Amino acid sequence: MPTNKLGLPTITGNMNADVVRDMNAIAQAVDDKAGVPGGLALLDDSGKVIGVPDVKDASTTQKGIVQLSDVTNSTSTILAATANAVKKVYDIAFAKYSKPASGIPKTDLDPALQTSLNKIEKIGGELLANITVPSDTVKVDIPNIGGYDYYEIFVEPLATDGGTSNFLLRFNDDASSSYFSNNTNASTGIPLSGIAVTNSGVGFNVLTISNNDASKWKMFNGMSTVYTGTQQPLNIGGKWQNVTERINKISVAHSGGAVVKAGSRIMVIGYK
Numbered sequence: 532m533p534t535n536k537l538g539l540p541t542i543t544g545n546m547n548a549d550v551v552r553d554m555n556a557i558a559q560a561v562d563d564k565a566g567v568p569g570g571l572a573l574l575d576d577s578g579k580v581i582g583v584p585d586v587k588d589a590s591t592t593q594k595g596i597v598q599l600s601d602v603t604n605s606t607s608t609i610l611a612a613t614a615n616a617v618k619k620v621y622d623i624a625f626a627k628y629s630k631p632a633s634g635i636p637k638t639d640l641d642p643a644l645q646t647s648l649n650k651i652e653k654i655g656g657e658l659l660a661n662i663t664v665p666s667d668t669v670k671v672d673i674p675n676i677g678g679y680d681y682y683e684i685f686v687e688p689l690a691t692d693g694g695t696s697n698f699l700l701r702f703n704d705d706a707s708s709s710y711f712s713n714n715t716n717a718s719t720g721i722p723l724s725g726i727a728v729t730n731s732g733v734g735f736n737v738l739t740i741s742n743n744d745a746s747k748w749k750m751f752n753g754m755s756t757v758y759t760g761t762q763q764p765l766n767i768g769g770k771w772q773n774v775t776e777r778i779n780k781i782s783v784a785h786s787g788g789a790v791v792k793a794g795s796r797i798m799v800i801g802y803k
Contacts, residue, residue, distance in 0.1 A: 588609065590609055591608050598610055601613050656802050657679075657800065657802075659679075659799040662796065664797075667792055669784065671795070673797065675780070676799060677778065680741070680742055681801070682781070682799060685737055686700070686797050687735055688726070689791070691729075698723040698783060699719060700723055701719070701783075703779060703780050723755055738752070739753055742777050742778045753767055755767050
């Protein structure tokens with residue numbers, strides 16, 4: 532009966548003993564199994580299996596052995612990234628994506644503002660500022676916002692003088708009489724409605740502002756509203772008659788000498 536795995540002959544009880552014959556038979560049987568399918572592998576002098584081609588290094592044109600790498604700045608086409616390298620890149624990308632221009636991580640925003648940011652991103656806008664004034668101040672500046680074709684500005688200003696329309700929106704620190712609107716001509720800024728901190732209600736302003744090339748006026752339009760009693764929204768529109776520069780700074784100031792009170796809110800969104 533032959534062996535189970537290689538089928539080599541074995542001596543059975545009905546065979547006559549012949550040591551030379553039997554040894555030769557076993558040797559021949561082993562030799563017959565060498566280098567054939569289902570048989571024994573043959574090794575060369577270096578210990579490699581004969582008949583098996585060498586496995587080459589992998590490239591973009593052939594399969595083969597690939598070396599793993601943890602680096603994230605390589606331009607190699609023969610190294611393969613480890614899961615650790617992919618995680619490093621993911622962390623960097625997520626950190627950059629999760630912080631809008633205001634520097635506020637999205638994970639730190641309240642759900643309502645998060646929803647607004649999601650909508651802004653879908654139409655190509657970028658949140659440039661989302662400020663709640665921490666303490667009373669003469670003026671609130673939002674600098675370094677150039678490079679956008681349009682701005683959308685939301686302002687909820689508070690004051691102490693009881694006035695409701697003593698706030699001005701200015702560009703690039705221009706306080707000359709170069710602002711013209713349908714309700715105030717030749718002003719030193721765009722008139723905004725506000726609310727006294729002693730009154731119940733809120734002054735709310737929404738404006739869209741063009742920031743086209745330096746050879747044209749910067750146009751604006753929007754709505755200015757004081758929610759106190761029966762007062763109605765006021766549509767405003769006009770221009771900043773400055774044709775020498777594009778907008779790169781926006782400021783909110785109080786024209787009556789009072790301060791911009793703590794708690795006032797300003798949001799600026801830029802569109803390219």
